Amino acid sequence: MTHDHRPEVLRYTAFSADPAGGNPAGVVLDAAGLDEQRMLAIAAELGYSESAFLTERTGEGAYTIRYFSPKAEVPFCGHATVATALALAERDGPGALEFTTPAGPVPVSVVREGGTLLATLTSVVPHVEEAAAADLAEALAALDWAAADLDPALPPRIAYAGARHLVLSAATRERLADLDYDFARLEALMRRLDLTTLQLVWREGPEVFHVRDPFPVGGVVEDPGTGAAAAAFGAYARELGLAPEAAVLTLHQGADMGRPGTLTVELRAGDPRVRVSGTGTRIG
DSSP, rough: OOTTOOOOOOEESOOSTTTTTTTTEEEEEEOOOOOHHHHHHHHHHHHHEEEEEEEEEETTTTEEEEEOOOOEEEEEOOOHHHHHHEEEEEEEEEEEEEEEETEEEEEEEEEETTTEEEEEEEEEOEEEOOOHHHHHHHHHHHHOOOGGOOOOOOOOEEEEESEEEEEEEBBSHHHHOOOOHHHHHHHHHHHHOOOOOEEEEEEEEEEEEEEEEEGGGGGGHHHHHHHHHHHHHHHHHHHHTSSSSSSSEEEEGEEEGTEEEEEEEETTEEEEEEEEEEEEEEEO
């Protein structure tokens, strides 16, 4: 493959069966021979929060995958993983896949339920850590949130399940809906802490949450459906005892952007990994 080869770039949305909902991603099923500058250029041209590139087939249903935002490579992206799995399932049929990501191996299963394909990714082993007081204060200042805007029952943490996310819980749905932050200030903090997004959440009920994900480090104001952050949030919920050892959580994301989607987060007893499921569809 020559450097000027133009690969086929598919466009899918993840976490919604409606092309106008969920989170769009570019998908390149044959990115062998593309260098990172070319992949970054394709991602920037698309302008989606992330695009996925299969750079090598390593076995039956096994691939090496890389993810690029319009500004940089990221170690793991959940919605682009779901989009890629759905694209492969439409081409080859549903079944088991395994993606070798920069963050580690990520198994994905795709099943057909009625006329709909549903993809479930299994995260790398997650971890959760405290957020330093000074970093929390800077994040709140960049968001223009007061400490009183936080829900004390869901304390701030940094959670990882392939990428790092600062989890902040809003005390009200209105606080979550009113998002107008200092892009440069938040980006600087996130780069210093190696954060991929902020996972802003509001708890509607014991197993139902509404979430938003500012993503200035990726060059976009907000991500409409964030699988990596959903996986990290599952680890957060387990660590803080917000959910039982085995649980299914529903995360609603994108409604405030006009691109509603639904992410299903599953915790299993005896397995530290987190499963994130969603549907999707091709755009155009």
